[in-house]
Amino acid sequence: MIIDIHGHYTTAPKALEDWRNQQIASLKDASLAPRVADLRISDDELRQTIEENQLRLMKERGADLTVFSPRASFMAHHIGDFNTSSTWAAICNELCFRVAQLFPDHFIGAAMLPQSPGVDPKTCVAELEKCVNEYGFVGINLNPDPSGGHWTSPSLTDRHWYPIYEKMVEYDIPAMIHVSTSCNACFHTTGAHYINADTTAFMQCLSGDLFKDFPTLKFVIPHGGGAAPYHWGRYRGLAQEMKKPLLEEHLLNNIFFDTCVYHQPGIDLLTKVIPVKNVLFASEMIGAVRGIDPQTGHYYDDTKRYIESAALTAEERHLIFAGNARRVYSRLDSALKAKGR
Amino acid sequence: MIIDIHGHYTTAPKALEDWRNQQIASLKDASLAPRVADLRISDDELRQTIEENQLRLMKERGADLTVFSPRASFMAHHIGDFNTSSTWAAICNELCFRVAQLFPDHFIGAAMLPQSPGVDPKTCVAELEKCVNEYGFVGINLNPDPSGGHWTSPSLTDRHWYPIYEKMVEYDIPAMIHVSTSCNACFHTTGAHYINADTTAFMQCLSGDLFKDFPTLKFVIPHGGGAAPYHWGRYRGLAQEMKKPLLEEHLLNNIFFDTCVYHQPGIDLLTKVIPVKNVLFASEMIGAVRGIDPQTGHYYDDTKRYIESAALTAEERHLIFAGNARRVYSRLDSALKAKGR
Numbered sequence: 001m002i003i004d005i006h007g008h009y010t011t012a013p014k015a016l017e018d019w020r021n022q023q024i025a026s027l028k029d030a031s032l033a034p035r036v037a038d039l040r041i042s043d044d045e046l047r048q049t050i051e052e053n054q055l056r057l058m059k060e061r062g063a064d065l066t067v068f069s070p071r072a073s074f075m076a077h078h079i080g081d082f083n084t085s086s087t088w089a090a091i092c093n094e095l096c097f098r099v100a101q102l103f104p105d106h107f108i109g110a111a112m113l114p115q116s117p118g119v120d121p122k123t124c125v126a127e128l129e130k131c132v133n134e135y136g137f138v139g140i141n142l143n144p145d146p147s148g149g150h151w152t153s154p155s156l157t158d159r160h161w162y163p164i165y166e167k168m169v170e171y172d173i174p175a176m177i178h179v180s181t182s183c184n185a186c187f188h189t190t191g192a193h194y195i196n197a198d199t200t201a202f203m204q205c206l207s208g209d210l211f212k213d214f215p216t217l218k219f220v221i222p223h224g225g226g227a228a229p230y231h232w233g234r235y236r237g238l239a240q241e242m243k244k245p246l247l248e249e250h251l252l253n254n255i256f257f258d259t260c261v262y263h264q265p266g267i268d269l270l271t272k273v274i275p276v277k278n279v280l281f282a283s284e285m286i287g288a289v290r291g292i293d294p295q296t297g298h299y300y301d302d303t304k305r306y307i308e309s310a311a312l313t314a315e316e317r318h319l320i321f322a323g324n325a326r327r328v329y330s331r332l333d334s335a336l337k338a339k340g341r
Numbered sequence: 342m343i344i345d346i347h348g349h350y351t352t353a354p355k356a357l358e359d360w361r362n363q364q365i366a367s368l369k370d371a372s373l374a375p376r377v378a379d380l381r382i383s384d385d386e387l388r389q390t391i392e393e394n395q396l397r398l399m400k401e402r403g404a405d406l407t408v409f410s411p412r413a414s415f416m417a418h419h420i421g422d423f424n425t426s427s428t429w430a431a432i433c434n435e436l437c438f439r440v441a442q443l444f445p446d447h448f449i450g451a452a453m454l455p456q457s458p459g460v461d462p463k464t465c466v467a468e469l470e471k472c473v474n475e476y477g478f479v480g481i482n483l484n485p486d487p488s489g490g491h492w493t494s495p496s497l498t499d500r501h502w503y504p505i506y507e508k509m510v511e512y513d514i515p516a517m518i519h520v521s522t523s524c525n526a527c528f529h530t531t532g533a534h535y536i537n538a539d540t541t542a543f544m545q546c547l548s549g550d551l552f553k554d555f556p557t558l559k560f561v562i563p564h565g566g567g568a569a570p571y572h573w574g575r576y577r578g579l580a581q582e583m584k585k586p587l588l589e590e591h592l593l594n595n596i597f598f599d600t601c602v603y604h605q606p607g608i609d610l611l612t613k614v615i616p617v618k619n620v621l622f623a624s625e626m627i628g629a630v631r632g633i634d635p636q637t638g639h640y641y642d643d644t645k646r647y648i649e650s651a652a653l654t655a656e657e658r659h660l661i662f663a664g665n666a667r668r669v670y671s672r673l674d675s676a677l678k679a680k681g682r
Contacts, residue, residue, distance in 0.1 A: 144527075150491070151527040186485075186492040191544035191579050195568045196537035203532035223575075227536045227568035233604025234564075237630035237641040238532050263574025269610045289578035300578040 001341065002304065003325040003332070004058070005139075006176065006222055006258050006282030007066035007107075009096055011053040013045045016095065020074065020088065027080050039091060046098055053286055055106055061304050063283070065336075067329065068096050069110035069141050073189055075180035078148035082116040082123055089114040089127055097135040108332060109137040110176065113164070115146040117153070122163035132171050138331040139220075140168070142175040144201050149184030149193055156201055156219075157208025165214050172330045174218035174256070177201040190288035198226025202255070206239055206247070211254040218254055218328055220280065224261035224270050232273045248275070256328055258282035259303045259320065262289055267306035276316045280324045281307060342682065343645065344666040344673070345399070346480075347517065347563055347599050347623030348407035348448075350437055352394040354386045357436065361415065361429065368421050380432060387439055394627055396447055402645050404624070406677075408670065409437050410451040410482050414530055416521035419489035423457040423464055430455040430468055438476040449673060451480035451517065454505070456487040458494070463504035473512050479672040480561075481509070483516040485542050490525030490534055497542055497560075498549025506555050513671045515559035515597070518542040531629035539567025543596070547580055547588070552595045559595055559669055561621065565602035565611050573614045589616070597669055599623035600644045600661065603630055608647035617657045621665045622648060 019039040026033035058066065070092035077085055089112050096109045111131035113124040131137040142164065145151050154160040156177070168175060182193035198221050211217060221228070228235060236247055244250045256278050261267050271279060282303065289300045298305055307320055326333035360380040367374035399407065411433035418426055430453050437450045452472035454465040472478040483505065486492050495501040497518070509516060523534035539562050552558060562569070569576060577588055585591045597619050602608050612620060623644065630641045639646055648661055667674035 151525055153527070155527060184492055186494070186496060186545070187541060188544045188548055188579075191547065191576065192537075192541045195540050195572060195575075196533075199536050199540075199568065200528060200533045203529045204527070206532065207529055224571070227540065227571060230565065230568060230571035230607050230610060231536060231602060233602065233607060233634065233641050234536075234630055235532065236636075237603055237632050237634065238529075240632045241630070261572060261574065262578055263614075265610050265614050266571050266574060269571060269606050273604075273606050289575055289582070291578050291581045293574065293578065295577075300574050 001065070002063045002321045003281060004063045004066045004283050004285070005220065005280045005325050005329065006260055006284045007054060007068045008071045008284070008287060009068060009092070009099065010071045010286050011049045012071065012095060013041050013049055015039060015041055016091070019091070023084065023088065024079060027084065036087060036091060041095070043098070043102060046095070047102055050099055050103060055103060057285055058106065061302055063304065064106065066107050067110050067139060067332065068099060068107040070096055070112040072141065072178050073181040075112050075141070075143060076148065077115040077143055077146035077180055078117055078183055080116070082114060082119045085116045086114040086127065093127065093131050093135065097137070100136070108335060109135055110139040110141060111137050112141050113143070115143050117147040120163070121161050125163055125167050128164070128167055132173060132331070136335060138329045138335065139173050140175050141178045143179050144177055144197060144204070145179050148180060149182035149187045155204040155208065157204055157210040165217050169214055169216055172216070174220050174328050176220040176222055178222055194223055194288070195226045198223050199228060202226060202228040202235070205251055205255060206235060206244065207242065211251070215253070218256065220256045220258060220328065222258045222260055222282065222284070224259060224266060225257035225274070229257065229270050229273045252278050256280055256324070259307060260284045260301070261306070262300040262303065263293070264306050264309060267303065267310050271310045271312060271320070276312070276319050277324060279320050280328060281321045342406070343404045343662045344622060345404045345407045345624050345626070346561065346621045346666050346670065347601060347625045348395060348409045349412045349625070349628060350409060350433070350440065351412045351627050352390045353412065353436060354382050354390055356380060356382055357432070360432070364425065364429065365420055368425065377428060377432060382436070384439070384443060387436070388443055391440055391444060396444065398626055399447065402643055404645065405447065407448050408451050408480060408673065409440060409448040411437055411453040413482065413519050414522040416453050416482070416484060417489065418456040418484055418487035418521055419458055419524055421457070423455060423460045426457045427455040427468065434468065434472050434476065438478070441477070449676060450476055450478040451482060452478045453482050454484070456484050458488040461504070462502050466504055466508050469505070469508055473514065473672070477676065479670045479676065480514050481516050482519045484520050485518055485538060485545070486520050489521060490523035490528045496545040496549065498545055498551040506558050510555055510557055513557070515561050515669050517561040517563055519563055535564055535629070536567045539564050540569060543567060543569040543576070546592055546596060547576060547585065548583065552592070556594070559597065561597045561599060561669065563599045563601055563623065563625070565600060565607060566598035566615070570598065570611050570614045593619050597621055597665070600648060601625045601642070602647070603641040603644070604634070605647050605650060608644065608651050612651045612653060612661070617653070617660050618665060620661050621669060622662045
């Protein structure tokens with residue numbers, strides 16, 4: 001069984017984007033405000049967008065199940081206020097829930113949160129609860145920078161975020177630390193902001209002692225952990241100077257990296273430097289990099305091929321492809337076991 | 342011969358820091374303003390700070406020459422205004438010049454610029470000219486974010502920066518793209534802001550067409566290029582989607598990476614993924630990571646050992662240790678040739 005823990009609904013019907021644009025327009029002219037009921041997307045439309053895209057590629061590549069969340073770049077928490085984000089998150093999460101209902105063997109949900117810059121994260125808890133309790137979601141995406149590239153929120157180790165962490169621990173769900181679109185012209189969204197956020201989140205955790213307060217809290221740092229594995233010596237050295245424990249003890253009971261690294265040497269480094277128990281298979285398909293690599297003739301984001309070619313034992317490969325995901329996403333494991341999988 | 346292209350004067354006498362603190366205090370109370378002449382540091386003091394630190398380690402490790410610039414984290418361009426930065430840059434550059442005069446076989450200067458947020462970069466040209474013409478400096482450090490972690494300047498590909506690029510091309514000097522201390526609490530200076538800035542600068546160049554306007558402009562992206570080599574597949578794929586040429590043609594005639602990556606697997610990836618002609622030896626010693634790696638028994642930042650252990654031919658190793666530096670820093674090459682080296 002192969003579980004991809006990082007997929008977004010990047011192929012949602014155009015009506016979704018149109019509704020969002022209308023919502024954004026209404027921020028300047030309230031009379032334009034769309035009602036939630038104005039958005040009508042049929043099951044057939046959902047089926048089509050999935051069957052022709054994500055599910056087709058999963059079958060071609062041999063992935064069985066995707067942890068599926070709303071499109072990351074569309075979360076755009078910097079737009080509007082809490083109510084804006086709240087309505088938008090509810091719509092996007094419901095669509096992912098419907099996809100999971102339509103394709104229960106292939107998709108299971110992870111929630112976007114209705115974050116908004118400067119708003120207390122505890123306001124996100126109700127949506128989180130709904131997604132876990134009513135939709136059966138198994139994780140959340142937590143945006144460490146809801147400002148969209150201006151970085152105005154406290155560090156992830158600050159008590160500011162604790163209401164979300166308390167709920168995560170209660171439900172035993174991990175958070176993927178994932179920013180959204182950059183509205184800072186310095187940062188290209190998928191080429192700089194995403195990767196920088198991964199690196200930043202890792203370093204915030206390294207500098208703090210968050211996991212002393214929450215020993216069972218679990219963060220997944222996507223895109224192969226940003227720059228962290230490549231600079232693992234730097235991070236080991238910085239932790240040493242800060243008198244922190246070894247990274248294995250300080251962070252690696254709580255932090256996990258996905259495999260969204262789109263070439264063989266990157267995956268080779270990741271799987272060599274980071275303990276196998278901390279690496280979870282993912283592709284972020286269909287995402288930032290959609291083309292075919294002329295050097296290999298295969299899709300850049302067909303990360304399964306890189307794992308298969310990496311110097312790993314069969315057991316290690318199994319952990320990366322499924323075992324680790326079932327351990328970190330315990331509700332995913334329970335859902336699979338309930339189906340005898 | 343082994344040339345380290347990335348060293349900062351991190352060990353300057355304490356009087357320098359005291360003077361700077363006085364200058365900062367004077368921003369609130371002008372009566373406290375120190376005069377430049379108040380800073381008195383003798384040649385003996387300079388000699389001692391170098392002989393006991395950088396030069397000692399260079400000799401122990403077997404490096405011959407360091408391209409030496411003011412302490413990066415102390416540039417702090419976000420403090421005060423242009424006049425603040427102008428006075429501070431002049432002082433710091435002069436100290437590096439004096440070190441180069443005291444140890445002409447082992448140090449040659451690179452300039453910090455008197456950047457200030459929101460101020461036209463052309464105001465930096467006079468200091469640059471002085472450092473090249475009077476001090477014999479062979480490069481500059483260019484800060485893409487003089488705000489110190491708030492990222493308020495235009496992309497490096499914007500015409501905003503062209504006055505500096507025009508002077509760089511005229512003098513045939515490279516710029517190391519190097520931020521300073523972070524005053525944004527989200528970003529740890531050496532663990533996040535430095536690495537993020539490297540990644541950001543690379544992606545800014547990838548997104549633009551700067552090197553069409555300046556075919557001979559040269560940027561050195563430090564710290565092993567941030568996350569870029571680790572995510573080389575992502576960047577190749579993003580360039581492809583943006584209809585840019587292959588990275589070799591689009592960027593690698595103009596962008597170079599140093600070897601400040603503090604463990605063997607990172608250097609192995611760097612030297613495997615990036616063409617050898619684009620990799621320049623550096624350690625940033627004495628810098629961000631000063632300890633000894635318990636896994637190896639050697640200093641994390643003794644990067645020469647990693648290059649020696651990487652799968653490289655003798656010729657490739659020579660290029661990384663010296664040949665590439667002499668090509669990219671043409672004024673360094675001229676200075677060495679003038680001495681018969």
